[in-house]
Amino acid sequence: MSQSITATAPATLANLGSGFDVLGLALAGDGDTVTARRLRGAAGVHIEAIEGDDGRLPTEAAANTAGVAAIETLKLAGFTDVGVALTLKKGLPLCSGLGSSAASAAAAAFAVNQLLGGPLRKIELVGPCVEAEAVVSGRHADNVAPALLGGLVLVRSLDPLDLVRLPVPEGLTLAVVTPDFDLPTADARAALPDAVSLQTMVGATAQIAALVSAFWSGDMSLLSRGLTDSVVTPARAALIPGARAAMAAALDAGALGSGISGAGPSLFALCRSNRGARAAMDAMAEAFADAGLPAVGRISPADCPGVRLI
Amino acid sequence: MSQSITATAPATLANLGSGFDVLGLALAGDGDTVTARRLRGAAGVHIEAIEGDDGRLPTEAAANTAGVAAIETLKLAGFTDVGVALTLKKGLPLCSGLGSSAASAAAAAFAVNQLLGGPLRKIELVGPCVEAEAVVSGRHADNVAPALLGGLVLVRSLDPLDLVRLPVPEGLTLAVVTPDFDLPTADARAALPDAVSLQTMVGATAQIAALVSAFWSGDMSLLSRGLTDSVVTPARAALIPGARAAMAAALDAGALGSGISGAGPSLFALCRSNRGARAAMDAMAEAFADAGLPAVGRISPADCPGVRLI
Numbered sequence: 001m002s003q004s005i006t007a008t009a010p011a012t013l014a015n016l017g018s019g020f021d022v023l024g025l026a027l028a029g030d031g032d033t034v035t036a037r038r039l040r041g042a043a044g045v046h047i048e049a050i051e052g053d054d055g056r057l058p059t060e061a062a063a064n065t066a067g068v069a070a071i072e073t074l075k076l077a078g079f080t081d082v083g084v085a086l087t088l089k090k091g092l093p094l095c096s097g098l099g100s101s102a103a104s105a106a107a108a109a110f111a112v113n114q115l116l117g118g119p120l121r122k123i124e125l126v127g128p129c130v131e132a133e134a135v136v137s138g139r140h141a142d143n144v145a146p147a148l149l150g151g152l153v154l155v156r157s158l159d160p161l162d163l164v165r166l167p168v169p170e171g172l173t174l175a176v177v178t179p180d181f182d183l184p185t186a187d188a189r190a191a192l193p194d195a196v197s198l199q200t201m202v203g204a205t206a207q208i209a210a211l212v213s214a215f216w217s218g219d220m221s222l223l224s225r226g227l228t229d230s231v232v233t234p235a236r237a238a239l240i241p242g243a244r245a246a247m248a249a250a251l252d253a254g255a256l257g258s259g260i261s262g263a264g265p266s267l268f269a270l271c272r273s274n275r276g277a278r279a280a281m282d283a284m285a286e287a288f289a290d291a292g293l294p295a296v297g298r299i300s301p302a303d304c305p306g307v308r309l310i
Numbered sequence: 311m312s313q314s315i316t317a318t319a320p321a322t323l324a325n326l327g328s329g330f331d332v333l334g335l336a337l338a339g340d341g342d343t344v345t346a347r348r349l350r351g352a353a354g355v356h357i358e359a360i361e362g363d364d365g366r367l368p369t370e371a372a373a374n375t376a377g378v379a380a381i382e383t384l385k386l387a388g389f390t391d392v393g394v395a396l397t398l399k400k401g402l403p404l405c406s407g408l409g410s411s412a413a414s415a416a417a418a419a420f421a422v423n424q425l426l427g428g429p430l431r432k433i434e435l436v437g438p439c440v441e442a443e444a445v446v447s448g449r450h451a452d453n454v455a456p457a458l459l460g461g462l463v464l465v466r467s468l469d470p471l472d473l474v475r476l477p478v479p480e481g482l483t484l485a486v487v488t489p490d491f492d493l494p495t496a497d498a499r500a501a502l503p504d505a506v507s508l509q510t511m512v513g514a515t516a517q518i519a520a521l522v523s524a525f526w527s528g529d530m531s532l533l534s535r536g537l538t539d540s541v542v543t544p545a546r547a548a549l550i551p552g553a554r555a556a557m558a559a560a561l562d563a564g565a566l567g568s569g570i571s572g573a574g575p576s577l578f579a580l581c582r583s584n585r586g587a588r589a590a591m592d593a594m595a596e597a598f599a600d601a602g603l604p605a606v607g608r609i610s611p612a613d614c615p616g617v618r619l620i
Binding site: 018019020021022023154155156157162164166192193194195196197198200201202204205206207208209210211212213216217222225226231 | 505507508517522
């Protein structure tokens with residue numbers, strides 16, 4: 001058994017198109033980093049330090065996604081007598097819709113599993129990370145699955161867990177823009193309708209079916225047509241100043257489609273190329289500026305790796 | 311302009327899996343046949359004769375799907391001054407869930423378009439056929455689209471019409487069993503819920519996304535897992551004696567999945583091979599027999615041609 005393991009997990013974009021709680025993908029760039037260290041003479045998970053959260057995250061393991069993911073990983077692997085100390089370095093902003101809680105969970109689960117000698121396969125870490133997400137933002141796997149596995153992941157079922165890796169057409173690139181606006185995940189969830197009409201359900205199934213077909217075929221026009229969502233995106237866009245204008249600006253700038261990343265307030269635009277993504281990013285940032293919100297943008301290929309050791 | 315054209319359109323299976331109003335495919339075997347003949351000195355569409363319906367279908371053109379499809383095709387092609395006489399030969403049973411109304415519409419639209427010299431492309435005939443369907447069973451294209459185009463068709467949008475042909479894995483075969491039970495389309499539609507929970511919508515999108523991915527990848531296990539439906543199938547199965555037992559029997563016989571064909575009462579089983587489909591067909595027919603209903607079965611490859619001239 002190793003003495004200390006450090007892992008980093010990326011930002012993720014969930015709720016792609018009509019794929020609320022169903023479709024997510026890994027993003028490039030800095031993520032969250034967790035170091036797991038063996039504690040002698042003590043069982044359980046202890047969070048020793050958290051950097052980069054401005055003191056906002058709980059250090060109690062059972063209330064922190066890194067802590068819960070570590071606890072559940074130890075439990076699943078049958079190592080409940082082992083003591084683990086975690087240090088968490090947040091690279092991702094909290095409550096931004098970039099899968100910050102999922103990244104912490106994925107990095108912690110992966111680091112702890114490696115510390116134990118790797119008894120679990122990567123895909124088996126999804127379950128512990130879903131339990132971690134459930135503590136802070138509801139049971140869903142469309143952030144933790146791509147944070148662990150990388151790429152574009154379809155969550156067919158949560159119980160039992162059933163994940164499908166989807167192909168990503170060459171060149172497909174994301175612009176993600178995060179406005180300086182606080183939108184707690186709980187508020188974003190509360191904005192959703194409890195029920196939808198049967199007709200709306202039919203529309204959502206038609207959209208996601210077209211989107212998945214476009215990922216397989218590489219038909220960028222179909223991908224664009226299939227990327228809309230009439231349920232979750234409109235409900236949440238109303239909560240984010242400038243969001244509607246920013247999404248429209250991304251389309252005007254040539255993006256295939258646009259939407260809210262995760263629970264928001266970050267927005268994404270899916271684009272044919274890196275150059276197109278830069279134009280969409282600038283257009284979205286400008287729309288947020290017009291609404292009085294400074295914003296930070298990032299560009300990412302649509303097919304990026306998940307968690308890794310560092 | 312020709313004097314007389316005869317076309318035949320196949321049975322179709324709609325509402326595949328969670329693809330209510332969204333996914334349909336063409337079946338092999340006898341369909342409905344329409345002869346369109348030029349009428350001199352008279353404008354509009356006149357139905358001269360209908361065979362094989364036991365006198366149940368209206369001969370008024372505006373109330374008959376063949377008639378409406380012909381009228382709308384003339385209108386779309388700009389030939390409203392032309393007179394057309396139709397004779398319709400029903401090869402498909404009425405109200406069986408096999409797309410009987412769609413087959414009549416597709417055969418009529420195709421025959422009339424050919425009679426006019428083919429001014430419209432086949433895909434342009436979908437609109438006129440949707441208007442025909444609307445007269446008898448609601449606006450939906452998942453029967454008329456495969457009846458015209460053949461194969462497995464995804465209806466991304468009805469207005470504007472947006473159709474996607476999906477690939478069909480080699481060997482995939484259907485067993486379709488029609489019990490001797492009258493289930494009017496209107497009753498089958500009335501059994502559906504007006505609304506579903508957001509969670510149910512998420513489940514439906516996850517299922518159809520997996521199903522579409524499986525059609526592309528040929529992953530038969532995923533196809534099987536993605537073929538379920540928790541909304542429409544349970545609501546309608548309750549209306550058809552023996553349906554639940556027949557669907558369970560198909561799975562026991564090795565089918566990948568089973569469900570209701572269109573509005574029912576026909577059931578289908580999707581199978582890996584012709585041999586598997588025969589076993590599923592026999593098992594479903596036996597279950598209907600146990601419920602006191604004689605039943606007729608058919609076997610079809612999953613990738614069959616649409617309307618054609620004869």
